[in-house]
Amino acid sequence: MSIDRREFLKIAGASVIAGLGCLSAFEILLPGQFEASQVLRNPKALVGKRWGMVIDMKKLNEETMKKCVDICHRIHNVPDIKNLKEEIKWIWTETFEHAFPGQESEYMSEEIKEMPFLVLCNQCDNPPCVRVCPTKATFKREDGIVMMDMHRCIGCRFCMAACPFGARSFNWRDPRPFIKEENMEYPTRMKGVVEKCTFCYERLAVGLKPACVEVSNGALIFGDLADPESEIRRVLREHYTIRRKSELGTNPSLYYII
Amino acid sequence: MYDGWKVILGIIIFLGIATFPILYDIGKASVPPPEPKIDTPEIQKMAEKKCIESKSFMKTEHMVMLDNWRDSVVREGNRIYISTEGKEYDMSLQNTCMKCHSNKKKFCDECHNYVAVKPYCWDCHIEPKEEG
Amino acid sequence: MLELALKGSRKYWSWVIFLLAIIGAGFISYLYQFRVGLGITGMSRDVSWGLYIGQFTYLVGVAASAVTIVLPYYLHNYKKYGRISILGEFVAVSSVVMCMLFIFVDLGQPLRVLNVLLHPTPNSVMFFDMVVLSGYLFLNILCGWYVLGAERKGVPPAPWIKPFIIIAICWAPSIHIVTAFLYQGLPGRHYWLTAIMAAKFLSSAFASGPALLIVISLILRKFTRFDPGWEAIQTMAKTSAYFLIATVAFYLFEVFTSFYSSIPGHMYPIKYLFTGIEGHTRLVPIMWLSTVLVGVALPILIIPKARGNERALGFAAAATFIALWLEKGISLVVGGFVPNPFERVFEYWPTLPEVLIALGVWGIGFFILTILYKVAISVKEEVIFDKYGEKQVKA
Numbered sequence: 001m002s003i004d005r006r007e008f009l010k011i012a013g014a015s016v017i018a019g020l021g022c023l024s025a026f027e028i029l030l031p032g033q034f035e036a037s038q039v040l041r042n043p044k045a046l047v048g049k050r051w052g053m054v055i056d057m058k059k060l061n062e063e064t065m066k067k068c069v070d071i072c073h074r075i076h077n078v079p080d081i082k083n084l085k086e087e088i089k090w091i092w093t094e095t096f097e098h099a100f101p102g103q104e105s106e107y108m109s110e111e112i113k114e115m116p117f118l119v120l121c122n123q124c125d126n127p128p129c130v131r132v133c134p135t136k137a138t139f140k141r142e143d144g145i146v147m148m149d150m151h152r153c154i155g156c157r158f159c160m161a162a163c164p165f166g167a168r169s170f171n172w173r174d175p176r177p178f179i180k181e182e183n184m185e186y187p188t189r190m191k192g193v194v195e196k197c198t199f200c201y202e203r204l205a206v207g208l209k210p211a212c213v214e215v216s217n218g219a220l221i222f223g224d225l226a227d228p229e230s231e232i233r234r235v236l237r238e239h240y241t242i243r244r245k246s247e248l249g250t251n252p253s254l255y256y257i258i
Numbered sequence: 259m260y261d262g263w264k265v266i267l268g269i270i271i272f273l274g275i276a277t278f279p280i281l282y283d284i285g286k287a288s289v290p291p292p293e294p295k296i297d298t299p300e301i302q303k304m305a306e307k308k309c310i311e312s313k314s315f316m317k318t319e320h321m322v323m324l325d326n327w328r329d330s331v332v333r334e335g336n337r338i339y340i341s342t343e344g345k346e347y348d349m350s351l352q353n354t355c356m357k358c359h360s361n362k363k364k365f366c367d368e369c370h371n372y373v374a375v376k377p378y379c380w381d382c383h384i385e386p387k388e389e390g
Numbered sequence: 391m392l393e394l395a396l397k398g399s400r401k402y403w404s405w406v407i408f409l410l411a412i413i414g415a416g417f418i419s420y421l422y423q424f425r426v427g428l429g430i431t432g433m434s435r436d437v438s439w440g441l442y443i444g445q446f447t448y449l450v451g452v453a454a455s456a457v458t459i460v461l462p463y464y465l466h467n468y469k470k471y472g473r474i475s476i477l478g479e480f481v482a483v484s485s486v487v488m489c490m491l492f493i494f495v496d497l498g499q500p501l502r503v504l505n506v507l508l509h510p511t512p513n514s515v516m517f518f519d520m521v522v523l524s525g526y527l528f529l530n531i532l533c534g535w536y537v538l539g540a541e542r543k544g545v546p547p548a549p550w551i552k553p554f555i556i557i558a559i560c561w562a563p564s565i566h567i568v569t570a571f572l573y574q575g576l577p578g579r580h581y582w583l584t585a586i587m588a589a590k591f592l593s594s595a596f597a598s599g600p601a602l603l604i605v606i607s608l609i610l611r612k613f614t615r616f617d618p619g620w621e622a623i624q625t626m627a628k629t630s631a632y633f634l635i636a637t638v639a640f641y642l643f644e645v646f647t648s649f650y651s652s653i654p655g656h657m658y659p660i661k662y663l664f665t666g667i668e669g670h671t672r673l674v675p676i677m678w679l680s681t682v683l684v685g686v687a688l689p690i691l692i693i694p695k696a697r698g699n700e701r702a703l704g705f706a707a708a709a710t711f712i713a714l715w716l717e718k719g720i721s722l723v724v725g726g727f728v729p730n731p732f733e734r735v736f737e738y739w740p741t742l743p744e745v746l747i748a749l750g751v752w753g754i755g756f757f758i759l760t761i762l763y764k765v766a767i768s769v770k771e772e773v774i775f776d777k778y779g780e781k782q783v784k785a
Contacts, residue, residue, distance in 0.1 A: 038340035039330050039349070045337075077384075084736070085434035098732040102654070128577055134516035135505040141335060149332045150382060154505050155428070155498020158516050160438040164578025166731035170438060170498065172429030182384055185353055190381035191427035192498025205337050248577040 044207035049226030050125065050144035051199055052253035053210075054235050055118055059219035065093055065118050068212035068220070072197070075211055077188040079178030088169040090197040091120040091212060100244060112258075118220075120212075121146060121167040121197040122244060122252035129159035129168065138194075144225075144253060145199045155192040164248050168196045225253060292368040300358045309358075310341045321377070324351060352383045360386040391539060394768040395761045401613070402764065409757045416750010419743040420495060428498055430743050436730040437738035439496070439723050441748050446492035448598070448719040449755075450569045451591060453485035453526065455599020457562035458629050464555050470622045473770065477603060477618065479534035480762040482562075486527040488755035493520075495747055515571045522565045529558040534762075542769045566591050573726065581659035581725040584647075590640040591718075597633035598714040600626040604707035606763075608700065616767045627703055631691035634710055638684060659725040662735070670735045673724060676716050683713035 003011070072078070072091045081087050093116035097104040104113055127146045129138050137152035138159055160168045174191045182188070186202065189195050200210035208214070213222040223232030241255035274281075301307055309316050316323075327349040330336045339347045348354050359365045362385045370377065398406075423430050433440040459478035462468035494500055511517045533555050540547040570588035577583065604626050607618040648656035661667055663677045690696040690706035697703055729735045740748070 039334075039336040040338040040340060040346070041336050042338055045335075086429055087435050094732055098734060101731075101733040132514050132516065132576070134511055134514040134520070135502075135509045136511050137505070139333070143335075147332070151328055151332065152502070152505055152509065153499065154502045155500075156493075156496070156516060157438045157498070158514070158572075160435075161579065161726070162576045164576075164731055166436070169435055171427065172433075173427035184384055184386075187352060187382040188384060190378065190499075191429075192500075194498075201335070205335060245578065250577060 042205055042207070046204045046207055046209070048143045048224035050224060050253065051123065051204075052144070052223065052225035052232055052255070053123075053199075053213070054221040054232055054239075054241065054255045054257060056219045056221065056235075056239075056257045057115070057117065058257060059217065060118065062093075062116065064216055064219060065116065067215045068118060069093070071211045071215050074181065075183050075186060077175075077179050077183055077186055078195075079175035079188075080180060081175075081178045086172040088171065088175065088195065090169075090195070091118065093117060094119050100242070103242075117256065118212075119165070119167075119244070120254070121199075122165050122250070122254045123197075123199055125251035125253060126249060128162040128164070128250060132158045132162045134158065141201070143204075145201055145204075146196075147198055147201060148195060150187075150189055150193050150195070153193040155194065157194060159194055164245050164250065165252075168194050170194050289372055292372040294368055295361060295364040296359070298358065298360045300360060304358075310339070310345070310347050312342075324379075327351070351379060356383075356386050361388060362386060363388060391535075391542065391765050391769065392761075395764045397768075398764060402760075406757070406760060409753050409760065412753035413750050413757060416747050416753060419746040420750065422743055423495070423747060424500070428496075430741060432738050432740045432744060434736060434738065436734070436736035437724055437727040439727070440738055441720065441740040441744055442492045442496040444719040444723040445748055445751070446489050446496070447569055447591075447722065448715055449485045449489045449492065450523070450566050451595025451718065452599050452602060453482045453489065454562045454566040454592070455595045455602075456482035456530065457559055458596050458600050459603065459626070460555065460562075461559050462625075464552075464559065468625075470619055470625060473616075474603070474607065474618045474622050476534055476538055476766050477606065477763070478599075479530045480759060480766060481599070481603065481606075482530040483527065483534065483762060484755045484759040486523055486530070487758055488751055489523055490527075491751045491754060492748075495751065515568060515575065519565075519568050519572060522561070522568050526558070526561050526565050529554060529561055533558055538766055538769055542772070563592055566595050573722075576726075578731060579726045580653075580655040581722075584644060586640050586644055590637060590644075593633045593636040593640060594714050594718055595633075597630050597637055598711050598718075600630040600633075601707040601710040601714075604630065605704060605711065608704050608707075610763075610767065614767050614771070616770050623703070624697065627691055627697050627707070630707065630710060631688070631697075634684065634688055634691060637714070638688070658729050658733070662728050663721050663725050667729065667735050670728075670737050672737045672739055673721050677721055680713045680716035680721070683709040683716075687713065 069091050073080070073089070076090060078090055079088055095113065096115045096117055097113045099117040099119050123144060123146050125144065127138075127140060130140050130146060133139070134156060135152050135154055137149045137154070139147055139149070141147050155170070157170055160170060171189050171191045171193055175189055179188060200208070200212075203210060209222050210220075213220045221232050221235050223230040225232060225236075227233065235257075236255060239257045241257050243252045243255055246252065296307070311319075311323075327339065330339075331349050337349050339349045341347065356362065362380075431440060431442075456478035459471050459475050463471035463475045494503060497503060506517060506520055533551060536551050537547050567588045570591040573579070573582035574584060574587035604623055607623050607626070611617050645660060648660055658667065662670065663673050665671075666674050687706040687709040690702050691710070697706075724738050728737065
């Protein structure tokens, strides 16, 4: 039997595709030995169904807010980039009229309009950023935290377009030169990935509350919204609270007492 | 033969491209075979100088293990690894592995350079400060 | 058939070399972006998508618009389009390739792009967009190449190709609807959060796509022995006219809804684009240029006498293509981000390397288009001249 060049190329091409297909099928069907290896949760870890936070603005002053911002950015190696275009922030302050657009009125006192509010990722119960992520790099954990997997993020920034709270920052370039003092216990990020507040998941895992809560002198109350007996639920029962853009249905887990 | 010189020229160019890696290396000093060192102070202190799993296993599987660890920690929130011997370890490249293997240049880079792989672990995870 | 692209006139080769030079400049700029990061672009924390995603959006439309040629030909047996259906399909092929490249150059971690396949996420519109775009690329290469091959051999295409052509026709609008869903499903971005987005995307695509094909056809008539046919060009002009009217109408519906309801969030982006907010007016000239171009092109496309004038038609088609590019390729994306979620205004303007990279991708698209068209036209010239020995084929 003789084959011409065209036939040969066709057969060769098909064989390559079939070969590669089989190889990857094998890899998927035969899991590695690590499947069997044992992993555990730290017994000290804080466990909840839906972590949330109440921010009591009556107890917050500018000094405390600065402390919250500083500790967060320091322990998480958040770079201090002065150029607004490439700024990265996990927790910061915004004035009332910008943090709650549409809530301000023309006769409101300047004091309230200009009052700085602590803002961070709202850890929404129905997060649009998670809905749009094409790789599940951002996902919602069982305890309600909207988490970032920096290993998986491809940097498409769909989540930044989807977030109605402007909570997400992108690494427009290598952040390392902008970190003054590195926390050796926590990684930095690399260029080309999106980052945001993760409710200190690394601290919860060892039984600690988020860093900002710890330095807030009781102005930030952290707890499990799903537990009716929790302190945060008691505070929510006793006070009138507002949330940012709750009309959008993302169901934020952050509440503000004014 | 039609277009004989074109065919021959084509063959020469093909051979040039195909053998480029070899030609490129001619006359260059060969990279010495790696000798990863484990003589860090932390390891010297240990009574029994042993990693979390056997040496041969760590040699061939560390990359798979780290890949599994990061999913387990970041995605499932499980941070404790139980070794085949039943000991528990915190799954952390920065805070567990590198605490003992604080000599990244000797321990990681030497082999990685030799086999010309560039894992991007260190773009984010901070390497221990070394002298020199 | 590809060997046909290797024989060409001096003009053909100068054009190819010109394109390669542009691609080279874009590639070098991309290496710079690859090394430093997306910080070399004009994008920012507040306007986190820019020129790249705009080009992607616009080109998905151009790709989808092939259906305006293929559908009348295959479903309504409109014979005048017989000679140019291949032109539409090849425009689709090169546009889809450009779309994929624009997504790629927009990624912060491009080497991880296969994570999209490794961790498929059906609830992400981005994932769906990738699926439909790949499918559309495959369908157009298959149908275009096969039908052209059959034409070269002088035999009618085998019946098995027909189902693929029908699927491609249904597939075309889907790629653009999915692209609109990227935008219109995001809470809090008022400029995008509107159901008319998908309809406006389709109508502007079906106006700009035929406009591009008219320009291409007029060039081919002039520089090659292949004539797409005057009647076919006129029909495309009518298609473009109707859809341009629809596009303008859809935009005005949006303006009415925003301003009659007077909801601030809905008015801000439109105000920003047409008048500027708080002295931020960077996009104002772009929007007005777009408006003026549409205003000039529309009467020419509508009035039969003006449309019948080759020069006027060429101008109107080019104006349509550029006007809609300004609207969809630049202002649409930026308008969604201004003002930002805190109702503060941060503006966007592309940087030089960013523009060079975008040009490079366009260069690749036109390079692919040139090669494919060279093949198609060589085949058609052969077939037509062997059979009839004159410029016009008798349908």
